[in-house]
Amino acid sequence: MTAVEQKSGSAIRPFSVSVPEEALTDLRRRLAATRWPTRELVADRSQGVQSATVQALARYWATDHDWRRCEARLNALPQFTTEIDGVDVHFVHVRSPHADAMPLVMTHGWPGSVVEMLDVVGPLTDPPAYGGRAEDAFDLVLPSLPGYGFSSEPTEPGWDVARVARAWAELMRRLGYDRYVAQGGDVGAGVTDAMGRQAPGGLVGIHVNLLVTALGGLQFPTDTEEERAAAAAIATFRESGFSYFLQMATRPQTIGYALLDSPVALAAWLLDHDTDSYEKIARAFVDGQPTGNLTRDNVLDNVTLYWLTGTGASAARSYWDSYGVAAAAAAAGQAPRDVAVPVGFTTFPGEIWRTPRSWAELSYRTLGYFNEVDRGGHFAAWEEPELFAAEVRAAFAPLRGPRIPQPRS
Template identity: 70%
Template sequence: MAKTAPTRRDVLAASVAAGAISLLPVQVASAAADHSIRPFTVKVPQAVVDDLRRRIAATRWPTKELVGDRSQGIQLATIQELARYWATDYDFGRLEARLNALPQFMTEIDGVKIHFIHVKSRHENALPLIMTHGWPGSVIELLETVSPLTDPNAHGGTSDDAFHLVLPSLPGYGFSGEPTELGWDSGRIARAWAQLMDRLGYTRYVAQGGDVGADVTDVMGRQAPKGLLGIHVNLFLAAVGLKDHLPAKSEQERAALDAVNRFTTDGSAYFQELSTRPQTIGYSLLDSPVGLAAWMLDHDTDSYYKFSRAFVDKQPVGNLTRDNIVDNIMLYWLTGTGASAARWYWEFGRVVAAAHASGKAPPPVTVPVGFTTFPGELWAAPRSWVETVYPGLAYFNEVDRGGHFAAWEEPALFSAELRAAFRSLRSVH
């Protein structure tokens, strides 16, 4: 009889049986909480790579879009070139090598296994910093900031600018475990991050986040756990809910409001799907690598055209190279987290709905706040907007380049912003 191609589950099961690290994060109930911190190493079995190549080759392609832009979705030329590069030119050992070059760990918090990268600076006076990624990002989008933040002397800074860096993978993302119960919203994640920093022995630290990470970091500022000195965010999430109440007098304010309206009417398809039916989209994301890649590229207009340039025009913008983009997609594929990552949006939607129904304002942020506006963000928030939510704004700056994935696209500029934003907090005890 002819052999049938192994299923992806067969391939992964065989890899686990052979002693390789499980690539699908599975939660196992234990009798007692395990607070230990264990080293973690990524190992990608060849069978997984072979299965991925087979699936890319078997892709059923739609016909070409009927418009000359991305208004109908991901353009065929872009995704076909990405698929070709992924299957034939991409170095499948690259992701494993990049991650394993950094100290990775696993610990369990509130019943969920949390994967994190922890890089300590050689400078004793370094300030501990926990940074939270977003969707469709991962710790991959933060990797190029590790050296500038932990070793500033090599990047135009001084030892006084150094950070000890903690980069956790959100629950349900990457190599972190999937929550097996409801309630893992930003508030619960924020509490978990405070536990993580405490477990690492950090009694004073700062926090940063963009995209989903911006919401988690904002909530950390409102919870104000002991030891948190301040926060920095680079996405003004409140704009959607407050858009009818934000100032729109200056040209900059009107442009930002136009961007918010474009997002809510034409740019938020992914947000609507993830926040209402994460399980439905998850079936496609776990079955088709090309479907996963297309979904992850279809986030916002500025980022999409930068992604497209890397593949179609072979002209990457900043650090958004073909390899870096595929690394991020590869991480989602290996870990099978298309559906579990999406569930944060479902939780977020219910938190927002409950807040609106209660009519109660959230508690204020009681720690210093830094904010950087990047011009290619979903909406480039002016200072007047940011101050409506953070009236005690301690640091604000508008930079001349970078978009939604600021740390990924412009790691040097992003790192310089964090140094400036947190500089005044280093002497706080």
């Protein structure tokens, strides 16, 4: 560490995960002491996460899930922390073994974490091992959002997606990357969209798999069957699937008390996101039939990470910062800056809505890649890692250039 790094707090420090056994013992004790509500009075999920799903999850969590397996997976990858704007940012940084790898910063969302991206590390950094080409390789940076996972909690409001985007640009600069691309879904799509609009030096392109502008103030056409279906799906989401969003955007602290006190409450809250992913996860626990990579162990790795780090409330507050009343008021009347860098977009069929190409073109004048794939949903990188990796490679293929040697962290 240099004297300048010590003074500025910009040092990049190695990190490893080591959860005390007492924390896991306490988790199992709390699972055993759960006070269960009576069963829902309907046969579907219209009243919320179903009892059979949560009880099956809790049984597996208490008796079969092995956190140490996830801990070992994380510790097998190079992990670091660095302080940016008062927050200790945790990130995974895997350099490709192949020459001319393109640097890529990829951002998770809620209710996810870096755990949902672990299975894309190999396909993105070492494509030949997965049937791809060495020239399509990436150096991969996977940060944990502030207040999520092993990143520290912000101690002041204002950490919206735009501020995170600026932090990620600083992270890439600090790592020595002066030419890179960015990718994200869910909240990560908001961060990546913001990076594209801020156009920091070095960013040459973005790829997203959720059209964040569709939940904003933009008006989209409904002339075609595809456009009408997307509009109807968004309307359904706003009418019957928006409760978690509204709660966290307006009263995150209230739900935070339950998320920090009861692991079952935390699990149910994280599962109650969108219909497609909920049904896939429910099948994994109730019927033992996972879809793609959404296995019981992988899902519980993510939930356990939230529990052990105590970040249920701080993650919820990120919605208040980005989408709450104060954020909406600050953004009122301000037209968003256009994205100047090339944009790639992939529509996954199980997403909350299937974005039509026409909507993506209206949102991004620089749209250069658009594709609709035949499987995968909201957690695309998690559910279908190799298909997702193939989409990321295809989207950024036209942007590749000669690699400039980078300093090693």
